[in-house]
Amino acid sequence: MDSGISKFANNTKLCGVVNTLEGRDAIQRDLDRLEGWARANRLKFNKAKCKVLHMGQCNPKHSYRLGEKWIESSPEEKNLGCWLMKSST
Secondary structure, three states, rough: OEEEEEEEEEEEEEEEEOOOHHHHHHHHHHHHHHHHHHHHHHOOOOOOOEEEEOOOOOOOOOOOOOOEEOOEEEEEEEOOOOOEEEEOO
């Protein structure tokens, strides 16, 4: 499984279903690819703004990194003016 990626202006979103270890590994592999692409093109992600939004019930809440930096988890994120929030249950 490869992750979905979306770009709008200077925002990049990576998403995927992670209900297995293989899903977690796929997300991390795609993050590594994004970091390699950025490095090859002499671009940088603002890693301080990178967040993980864990959605759904029974989410294992895996940790991910972009390059050497671990990405913080967030309970909500704004996407094109709309707030996305993880469920409270």
